[in-house]
Amino acid sequence: MKEDDELVTKLCEELSSKRILIVIDDLWSKEPLHHLQTLFPNIKGKALVTTRLREVTQWGEDDNAYKIRLLDKEESWCLLRQNVFLEGVCPPELEKAGRKIAEDCDGLPLLILKVANQLLKVDKDTKFWNLVASGKETSVFAIAHDEISEALLPSYKRLPQHLKACFLYMGVFRKSCDISVFKVNDKLIAEDFLEHIVFECLIELESESLIMIQSNALGSLIKSCRLHSVFWHLCNSEAAKNGFFHAINSYGDCFVKNMESQRRLCIRNSALLGFKDVHVSMASVASARSFLCVSPPHQYPVPVSFGLRLLRVLDALAIRQYQFPVEVVSLLQLRYLSLTYYGSLPTSISRLWKLQYLIVNRYMSTNTSSLLPMEIWDMKELRHLEIMSGHMPNPHSGDGLPKLTTLWDVSARSCTREVLEMIPNLKRLGIRIELAPDDEGDYVFDLMNNTSHLSGLETLKCVIVNPQFRSNGISPPPPMFPSSLTNLTLSGFGYPWEYMSIIGKLPIEVLKLKSYAFRGPVWEINGLYFKNLKFLLIEDTDLVHWKIKVPSFTKFECLSIRHCYKLKELPIFLNLNNKVEIIDCSPFTVNWAEQMRLKVVPYQLTTQLSWIGPKVNVAAALEE
Numbered sequence: 001m002k003e004d005d006e007l008v009t010k011l012c013e014e015l016s017s018k019r020i021l022i023v024i025d026d027l028w029s030k031e032p033l034h035h036l037q038t039l040f041p042n043i044k045g046k047a048l049v050t051t052r053l054r055e056v057t058q059w060g061e062d063d064n065a066y067k068i069r070l071l072d073k074e075e076s077w078c079l080l081r082q083n084v085f086l087e088g089v090c091p092p093e094l095e096k097a098g099r100k101i102a103e104d105c106d107g108l109p110l111l112i113l114k115v116a117n118q119l120l121k122v123d124k125d126t127k128f129w130n131l132v133a134s135g136k137e138t139s140v141f142a143i144a145h146d147e148i149s150e151a152l153l154p155s156y157k158r159l160p161q162h163l164k165a166c167f168l169y170m171g172v173f174r175k176s177c178d179i180s181v182f183k184v185n186d187k188l189i190a191e192d193f194l195e196h197i198v199f200e201c202l203i204e205l206e207s208e209s210l211i212m213i214q215s216n217a218l219g220s221l222i223k224s225c226r227l228h229s230v231f232w233h234l235c236n237s238e239a240a241k242n243g244f245f246h247a248i249n250s251y252g253d254c255f256v257k258n259m260e261s262q263r264r265l266c267i268r269n270s271a272l273l274g275f276k277d278v279h280v281s282m283a284s285v286a287s288a289r290s291f292l293c294v295s296p297p298h299q300y301p302v303p304v305s306f307g308l309r310l311l312r313v314l315d316a317l318a319i320r321q322y323q324f325p326v327e328v329v330s331l332l333q334l335r336y337l338s339l340t341y342y343g344s345l346p347t348s349i350s351r352l353w354k355l356q357y358l359i360v361n362r363y364m365s366t367n368t369s370s371l372l373p374m375e376i377w378d379m380k381e382l383r384h385l386e387i388m389s390g391h392m393p394n395p396h397s398g399d400g401l402p403k404l405t406t407l408w409d410v411s412a413r414s415c416t417r418e419v420l421e422m423i424p425n426l427k428r429l430g431i432r433i434e435l436a437p438d439d440e441g442d443y444v445f446d447l448m449n450n451t452s453h454l455s456g457l458e459t460l461k462c463v464i465v466n467p468q469f470r471s472n473g474i475s476p477p478p479p480m481f482p483s484s485l486t487n488l489t490l491s492g493f494g495y496p497w498e499y500m501s502i503i504g505k506l507p508i509e510v511l512k513l514k515s516y517a518f519r520g521p522v523w524e525i526n527g528l529y530f531k532n533l534k535f536l537l538i539e540d541t542d543l544v545h546w547k548i549k550v551p552s553f554t555k556f557e558c559l560s561i562r563h564c565y566k567l568k569e570l571p572i573f574l575n576l577n578n579k580v581e582i583i584d585c586s587p588f589t590v591n592w593a594e595q596m597r598l599k600v601v602p603y604q605l606t607t608q609l610s611w612i613g614p615k616v617n618v619a620a621a622l623e624e
Contacts, residue, residue, distance in 0.1 A: 008035050012043060020045035027051040028158075033059050052155060054207035070107030077102040079109060083116035084124075093126050100133035104141070106176065106229050110151075114144035145233040152234050155210055166194060166201040167210055168244045170227050171235030172266045174294050178214065178224040186357050186384060190313050190335035191289060245290075254278045264290040270319050271295075273302035282306045293318045297340075299363075304339075305331060312336065320363050328352075335381075343370060345387075350375035356403075359386040377401065377422070384408070389432050394418040408461075415447040420454055428459040433492075435466055449480040457482045464492030467516065481506055486532075490517035497523035497543070504529025509555075512537040521545060521566075525552055538564060545569040561585055 020043060024032060027049050033056070036047050051057065057065035071079065080102040082088040090098055101119075105111040118140040122128060131137035159167065169188060173179045185198040194201060202225055206213045210231055214224045227235060239245050245264035248254055251272060262285050270293050272278050283306040290313040291304070297318050304316040305327045313336040314328065321341040328337065329348040337352065338359035345360065350373070358379075362370075370390055376382075377395045384406040392407075392414035400422025407414075407423060408430035415431060429451065451460060460481065481488065485506055491514040500518065503511070504525070509532050521544040530553050539562040548571035560581040561567070567585065570592045580593045 004035060015043045015045070018043070018045075022047045024049045027056050028053065028154075030056055030059055052209040054209075071109060071112070072107065073099070073103050076105055076107055076112055079112050080105070080116050080119075083113060084119050091124070094124060094129050097126070097129040097133040101129070101140075104133075104135075104229070108228060108230060110148060111144060111230055114147050115140060118143055145230060148230050149234050149237065152230060155208060156234065156238060159205075159208070159210075162194060162197070163201055163204055163208075165244075166198065167205055168235055168239045168242070170211060170225070171232060171239050172245055172247075172264070172292055172294060173227075174268070175232045176226065176229055178226050180224055181222045184225070187290070187292075187313055187315070187336055190356060192312070192335075245292075248272060251275070251278070254281045260284045261287055263287055264292065267291070267293045268295050270298035270302060273304070273319075274300070279303055279306065283308070286310070289313065291315070304328070309333065314338070316340070317359065317361055345370070345373055345376075347373040347375045349373065350378040353379065354381055355379055356381050357384045358382060359384070360388065360390065362388045385410075386430075389434060390414070392419045395422050398422075400424065412447050415450050417450045417453065420450050423454075424456075426454050426457055429454070429457060430461040431463070433462070433464040435464065435468060452480050452482050454482050455484060457484055459487040460485055461489040462491070462493070463489070463514075467492030467494060469494040469516065469519065483507065486510065488512070489514065491515045493517050494519045496520050500525075501527065501529060507532045509533060510535045512539075513541070514539045516541055518543075523547070525549065525571075528552060531555070534558065536560070537562070540564070542566055546571055548572075561589060564589065 022036065022045060024047070027033075028051070033049070049056070054065075077099050078088075080098060081090050084090075084098075101115060102112060105115055119129075119132075128137065132140050156164065156167065166184075166188070169184065170179065181199065181202060184202070188194045188198050189196075199222060202211065202213060202222060205211045206225070211225050211227055213222055214226075215222055236247060240247070243258075243262070245266050246253070246256070246259070246262040247266045247268060249268045254272060254277075259281060265282070265285060265288055267273065273282070282303075285306075285308065287310065288308045289310055291306075291308065291311055292313065292315045293304070294315075295318050297320075299320055301321050301323070302319055304314065304319060304321075304325055305311070307327065307330070309331065310333055311331050312333055314331065314334060315336065315338045317338040317340055319340060321339055324341055324343060324346055325339075326346065326348070328334075328339075329346070329351045332352065332354065334352050334355050336357040337355060338357075338361075340361045340363050342362050349358075370387070372387060372390050372392055374393050374396070376385075376392070377398060377400065380401065380403065382401050382404050385401075385404060386406070386408040388409050389411050390409070391411045394416055395418060402425060404423050405425055406428040407426055408428065409432050410430070412431050412433045420426070431448070448462065451457065481503070483506065486508060487510040488503065488506075488508050489512040494516050495518045497518050497520045500523065504527070508530070511530075511533060514537070519542060521542065523543055523545070524547045526549045528550065532555055533553055534555055534557045536553075536556070536558075537560045539560075541564055543564060544566045546567070546569060558579045558581070560583070562581075562583040562585070564585050567589045570589065580596060582590050582593050
């Protein structure tokens with residue numbers, strides 16, 4: 001019953017003449033580490049600390065933290081097999097199902113052990129194992145998840161309220177799927193909470209080991225995130241207890257107690273919406289603010305609005321609509337609307353004057369674009385407009401769309417000077433070009449010149465869906481890109497490589513060239529271009545010789561070469577200190593990457609297709 005300081009003093013006396021290893025398991029604060037700091041100057045030894053909190057690892061001058069990775073498929077199967085079968089020998093008739101069961105544990109050793117313990121309690125019956133592997137027998141995983149939840153719950157309980165809300169919202173999406181952080185951000189903003197701090201919340205949740213984040217190749221931008229299956233089940237359990245959202249997986253879920261008081265409805269089986277009594281039940285949920293269809297794509301139309309007048313978020317992208325659901329325009333509180341619909345939007349869409357996010361996908365691709373109504377210019381709150389091959393009409397007058405920052409997947413015909421001048425704050429522009437047969441598309445390049453007037457544009461993506469390359473070449477890209485551009489993706493243009501000098505003068509940091517964006521056997525760089533370029537992707541091209549005559553790419557960090565089978569010469573003047581990725585290319589390209597790796601860091605171990613430079617430690621390199 002002594003005070004901490006007394007214990008430290010006594011411990012120092014006892015251990016002063018010994019070499020020791022101190023292990024502290026599952027540490028939740030830095031305080032014990034401060035006591036260790038007092039202890040170790042007087043003794044010889046090491047300390048091993050396990051924790052699920054990143055802030056605990058950020059202690060002391062040396063960063064010796066090691067993030068434990070998940071097991072791969074083979075390791076997962078070995079662990080399951082060793083804990084289920086005597087001497088680790090699995091009968092051949094159970095191996096296929098056993099491997100699938102192990103894979104469904106998502107590489108988490110604790111879950112594998114809990115599942116193995118459940119399988120030990122039942123007969124080793126082929127039929128039962130096949131049912132577990134197919135997901136039709138759910139008791140094995142359900143019991144395992146319930147047991148693990150007790151260990152996971154403290155991680156959730158310690159969160160502040162705003163992080164709890166963000167974490168619970170992650171449970172809305174399908175299990176084990178990658179979730180675009182932009183979708184999470186947009187939906188939460190549309191619900192009027194966590195404004196401007198969603199990305200910060202996700203980073204904090206990742207530091208608490210509650211979610212997994214995938215960043216871009218440079219590690220500077222969060223692209224997607226996901227929940228491990230054990231946290232997904234915990235998330236759904238806590239959401240049900242707290243009434244955060246109601247998940248509809250089966251028919252019985254449509255008629256639960258207190259259904260009418262639910263604020264968020266998460267539909268994971270869209271076919272249920274076609275039943276009349278389910279429709280009546282949905283229509284009774286007058287308090288609903290979000291209606292989220294997260295089921296796999298459903299090819300037949302079903303009701304999606306139910307007259308829920310207070311809806312702010314209606315996500316029905318997974319459901320085809322052969323006709324526009326006109327009742328949607330009566331939902332005047334909508335901030336977020338996503339649909340899959342082929343035709344043109346009605347003029348009455350402008351009644352949704354609070355709408356901030358409008359996303360319309362098409363369930364078939366043709367060479368025609370759908371015309372947006374003139375009234376789209378009356379929707380002043382729009383921040384994000386994404387219409388697959390949608391054509392923006394030229395405005396008559398007015399002040400345009402001052403809040404619109406993203407115009408995505410629109411037709412090239414939308415890029416008139418009149419249209420772009422009425423969207424003064426545009427930051428992200430995605431252009432989708434679908435050419436008719438024998439259409440050489442010269443008008444497309446003329447229209448794209450108008451993007452040079454977008455002084456704040458940061459991201460531009462231009463894709464020709466069905467490229468038709470001319471034997472006599474095409475006109476060079478004029479200085480059509482604004483000087484503010486930092487992220488550029490081109491696909492299917494077939495430009496000669498000498499036109500790359502025009503792009504090389506821009507302050508671009510990320511450049512992606514896909515599907516013969518540039519064509520020809522030789523790309524030669526003779527000047528000091530691409531001064532700010534950090535990431536370059538070259539995918540699907542007939543390039544044979546890539547030459548750099550002078551040292552260039554001074555800020556280069558990452559190179560990705562994919563599906564390039566003709567490459568025979570690659571540059572030696574590349575400052576590659578971070579990462580090279582080679583996917584499905586010629587043996588020559590793989591050998592070049594290996595030589596570059598040895599040139600930069602002579603003794604680092606690597607895989608055949610990728611290498612990690614000196615900024616990453618050896619353990620991390622081995623993980624990759």
